[in-house]
Every structure is written in C-alpha cells, then in structure tokens.
Amino acid sequence: MRLSRRTLIAGSAGAAGLLSAPAVFGQGRPRVVVVGGGAAGATVARHLALESAGAINVTLVEANPSYTTCFFSNLYLGGIRTIESLRFGYAGLVSAGVEVIHDLATGVDRDNRTVTLSSGAVLPYDRLVLAPGIDFVDGSVPGWSIDDAEIMPHAYKAGSQTVLLRRMIEAMPQGGLFVMIAPPNPYRCPPAPYERACMVANLLTQVNPTAKIMILDPKDKYSKQTLFENAWLQHYDGMIDWVNPEFGGADVEVRPATMEVLIEGEAQAVDVCNVIPAQRAGAIARIAGVTDDTGWAPIQPDSMRSAVDPAVWVLGDASSAAEMPKSAVAANSQAAVVVQSLLGDLAGADVPPAIYVNTCWSALAPEDSVKLGGAYEPADDHIASTGSFISRPDEDAEERRLTYEESFDWYDTITADIFG
Template identity: 60%
Template sequence: MKLNRRGFIGTLAASGAVLSAPAVLGQAKPRVVVIGGGAGGATCARYIAKDSDGAIDVTLVEPADIYYTCFFSNLYIGGFRDFDSLAHRYDKLTGEYGITHARAMASGVDRDAMKVTLEGGETLAYDRLVIAPGIDFVDGSVPGWDLSKAEIMPHAYKAGPQTQLLKAQVEAMPEGGTFCMVAPPNPYRCPPGPYERISMVAHVLKERNPTAKILLVDPKDKYSKQGLFEEGWQKHYSGMIDRIGPDFGAANVEVRPNAMEVVIDGEVEKVDVCNVIPAQKAGLIAAAAGVTDDTGWAPVNPHSMATRADPNVYVMGDASAQGDMPKSGFSANSQAKVAAMNIRSELTGSKAFPAKYSNTCWSLIDTDDGVKVGASYEATDEKIASVDSFVSQTGEDADLRKATYEESLGWYAGITADIFG
C-alpha cells in the first residue's frame, strides 16, 4: 500500500482502537507518567490523553523542548533535508491534549512506592508508568571510545548536535581523505541505519570530494537490506566503499581518537573522519527501574508492552526486548498505541482489542533511489512474531525506486503528526 500523510494516519486505528469509558464522578484521575519524549513515549502520552478524553492525568518527563528524529537524520547528512525538518516540539501535546511536560531527567524509579524521582529531587506518583528512553551505549564495546570522545569521533546515533557535527566533519574532509564507520553489533537501533548513512556520506563525497574513500568496519556477517545496498553502492559509488567484515578482522577493532586511527585486527589505519556506532542497550532509566535483564534490554509482554518485571510499568520502542520487530521509529509508534490502549483499558474500563503491530523501514541510497523493508506482526505469549513481510528487490526500475522514496516522505509527515499532534 502506498503511504502518504493521510494514509498513514488512517491506518492507525487498527492498532490503537478503544472504546473509552468516563471516569467516576468525584474520583481522582488516575495518573500516568511517561519517561521519554520520542516516537514511543510521545505517541503513548498523546494517545492516552486523547482517547481517554481527559479522564487520565498524563505527565511527560522529557528534559528537551525540541525532539530531533533519528529517523531521516541520515538524509540531513546527505543534503536531502535541512536540520530544522527533523525538529519537533511538544506544544500540541501540552496545549491540545492537556499533557503536563516535566522538563527534567528522570533519575530514579521506586516501583514499590510507584514514584518517579526527577533530577532536581521532585517525585511524581503514578498508577501506570511508561518508560521509553530509547538507547544508551555499552561501555567499552569499542576499545578506545567512550562518550568523552564523541566530539572527536561522533556516534550521531542520537539525533541533534552529534548529527550536525558528523555532517560538518564529512564536508570538511581533505581531498582524497578517508571516512571510517565502526558499525554496531546486533541488536541496535534502526538495522539499515548505518548502511543508509554510508550511502549518504558517499553521496556527499561523490559530489564534493570524489577521490575520497569510505571504510566500513562491520562486526556482523550480514546486515539489513544488504543486497540492495551493495547493488546501489556498485551502481552509484563504484570503488569508493570498502567493507571489512568479521572474517577480515572487524570483530577486533580499537580506535585512537586523539591520533585519528582505527586499529583493525592489529593493523593501523589513519582516517580523517570516524563515525563510531557502539553496541547498544536500553536507556539507563530502564535499568535503574529494574526492568532490564542481562541483555541490557527490557523484556515485555507482547500482548500489552507491559514489562515482564512489573505489570504496572510499560516499555516500548528501542529499549524493549519484544521479539521480531526491529528497533525503529515506526515500531516504537506502533507499540506505543498498543500500550496506550491497554493502559486506558486498565485505568478507565475501556475495551481493549488484540494487539497488532506493523513496521516499515525506508532507506535512501542515492537521489530518488529509495528501498524499503517491513512486516506485520501479531502477539504470541512468547514474543511479537512476524506474520507477513516484504522487501524491495534488486534490479527495480528507477520509477519504482523514486516512488518508494516519495512514499517515505509521506510516511515521515504522517508519523511525526501522529507522534506530536
């Protein structure tokens, strides 16, 4: 199905349908606290407030006034979007839906007392808690790199100033210089994301610095849309991109930011720009709340997105361990609507429907050369399970690839309207 803004929003009712019941007169409103204002958290907050018709008190804990989407940030690096197009405010959530925006970091969760502590010491009581903190990085996963080195070797995997820094570094590369990416191990945010980024960097260098080289150091044997990316790189950027996989030492990598060196299985490579995307885990507040396991992610009930550790705490999006869905903005938005439906049902007596989920990930390889992968999912007792999937094919004609790219633009407009109002 071709998606545009209206078409995307029109598909949302299937995963978030609810029949609301009014709160009992004289009874205090039930309280929901949502930690994290991204695709999962903001969607969940909006749907709870909107579809409960004010019967539930919703507080969004998010220190920023503006959220920059990580999805589509690669297109900014490639010069296909401006930075402001990634920026979204919370004004409609607070003004139109009555959501309280607590501009602070959550520093702790007391699940026994059902309270969230903010960085300034204030506490927020809740009847249900939503934790949607996105990702944090695994310390030491790339020897030589930590967050203190991100101004030299940026990760740019949380959108904002890091994205701007990486773009500026690419554009300032010396003639014939080397761009290096250290790709992450599974699982991580947006499986095709590193490879779309390679494509966008190649697009910039092809225009500005055509003798430059790209070195992709990848610890994985295979990756999302691999055949499509490799076909596109050969077509558009022949001879520019060199991928080193685990068989050639990519599982043994060290970086030396101050010297701008990457050490691959003992062999030193001098580079001009290095994008280090480390191994990932759930945002730190999920671990602080005690809802993560030894993997660093938060296991959830596939039917509701409530955590396995506590039925009053919900986790969605990148931070969740839920089964077959990739960690993506589309997934987070889809999961958030299921969580919102179940939270409303529990707190207001409204009807909940069986959970259904969907996801599509688009990637741009070069101008008007868009590809996609996606699936529909259902909840089982064990996991969210894929029931039907699709992927672009190699050898597609230019008109289809252009249509796929244009579809992604419609989706972005639709999903950001659905998240932020």
C-alpha cells in the same frame, strides 16, 4: 505498502467505546507518567490524553525542549534535508492535554510508584510508561568511550552529534578516509548504518569525490544487504568498502587522540571516524530495574507491559520486542497497543487484540529509496512475525522514485501523529 493513519495507530478505533467508561482510581483521575518524548513516548502521551478525553492525567517527562528525529537524520548527512526540518517541539502535546515537563528522570521507586527528576521533584504515578530509547555499552568498541564522542562521533542520538558528524565530513581533506564502525545486533534501526554510508557517499560525491568510505562490521550480514551493495556499485562505484569479520571487521580498536583505527592490530590513519557502539536500553529503564541480562526490557507481547512490573509499560527501542526491529514505525505501532492497554486497564474495558507493524525506508541516493517491513502479532512469549516484504533488486527507476517520495509522505504523517 503506503502507510495510513490506521497503519500507524493500529487499533485506535477501539478506544471510542472506552471514553464514556468510568475511569475511577482512588479519589481522582488516574495518573500516567511517560518518560521519553520520542516516537514511542510522545505518541503514547498525546494519544492517551486525546482518547481519554481528560479522564486520565497524562504527564510526559522529556529532558530536551525539542526532539530531533533519528529517522531521516541520515538524509541531513547526505545533504538532502536540513537539520531544522528534523526538529519538533511539544506544543502539540500540550494542546492535547498532556503536562510536559522538561527535566531528566533520574529515579524510579516502583514500590511507592514515584519518578524522581534531576530538579528534585517527585512525580507520583498509577501507571508508568518508559520509552527512553537507547544508551551505549561502555567498552564495546575498544579505545572508545562516550567522552570521545566529540572526536569520533556516534551520531546515533540525533541532534548535536549529527551536526558535528556532517561538519567533520565536509572538512575532510580531498581524497580522505571516512571510517564507520558498525554495531553488533541488536541495535536501533538495522538498515541505518548502511543508509548512512549511502548518504555520506552522496555528500562526498559533491564535495570530495575522491574520498573513500570504509565500514568495519562485526556482523557477517546485515539488513537489505543486496540492495545496499547494488546501490554502492550503481551510485558510488569504488567509494565504499565493507569489511566483514573475516577480513578484520570484528577486530577493531580506536585511538581518538591520534585519529587512528587498529584493524587486527594494524594502525590505519583516518580523517573521520563514526563509532556506532553496541547498544542497550536507556538508563532510566535500567535504574527502574525492568531490564534483564541482555540490557533490554522484557515485555508481555500482547500489551508491551513490563514482564517485571504490571504497573509499568516499556516500548520502543528500549524494549525486547523479539522479531520486531527497533524502528520509528515499530515504536509508533507499539504505542498504539500501549494506549489501548492503558485505556483498558484504567477503565476496565475490553482491549482489542494487539496489532503491530513495521516499515523501514532507506535512501540510497536522491530519488532512489528501498523499503522493507512486515506485520507482527503476540505469540506465547514474544512478538512474532506474520509476514514481510522487501524491495526487489530489479526494480526500475520509477518504482524507486515512488518509494523515495513515499518515504517523505510517511515522515510527514508519522511526525504529525507523534507531535501533533
């Protein structure tokens, strides 16, 4: 399935009729504040500004002046992409009419409809969009806290952590041991830890061919499992071991100070340890009070509007999108629905039915990628899958090469759509 702009921004054609509709809100333009400048938030901000043609005042709050995509960051770890190729600025959003503020959102007053920034500035809003991505659950990996990330990196928020992890991999002694602690469900991009194992192995085959990779996993199964395990045999035979709960993958403790991992109480010295903890919605969603006991933000499935507050939308990795995975395509697809919902809400026009899609590509080796994905629609109380696809284990090299090239085309398309 080759993604087009129509697939990425499903339903956007319906916006044309809204642009001439009056967007009257009090005495001025309605104010929409978007918090989070990743695949979800930046897409909403840019397209809302473009499609409202100036009728809506759109402000994006993002702490970082540039964004490094988590999607494709494993290819940097594998030596296939540069880190610079994954970085994007916000000039395209400014050109679209978005006011971009590089600051950290530290508070939300839903009664008075304001967002407080770390600088002390207070932004009023009529509608609020929260797309803060993920945070980590403290204590989910015994012995590890976010303070230990410089010793045992997570590299699950792309940027400096990604660069640090690659530097550590390249500095491993010959024949050394790389250990990954995989996260429990749900988490950002289900295939990503196992694609990462492939990409780390790809780098090691070039610089450290006798090194070993061990994946300690609290799960009995994982996304694209057959495809990944076949690839490990084909490309990296004997280098990668997956340890499931039956063999101690769920009974793990780390000792960053001594670079050890305890598996069922038995200490194992490691050279590099990639700890990917359990995850939850980014802090501002919790501060705003729109998350529930799961740590994620429940939403209305036809609009991504918060189930807690009708003036707030939550999308991307932070949301409870039921059967949709937490991926870049899913976030981008949800953003299209949010834009239509906001345009309809603020202009009083009809909103087209919500259409959601997802595709996740995974690089197994250079010129060898697989994919899975599906279509989704609102059900009574959740977003439900209406169909899916996945690469076949028996695909030939040419089909895999085409999927690999398709993933690069997709990356260029989606980042242009997000950032302009």
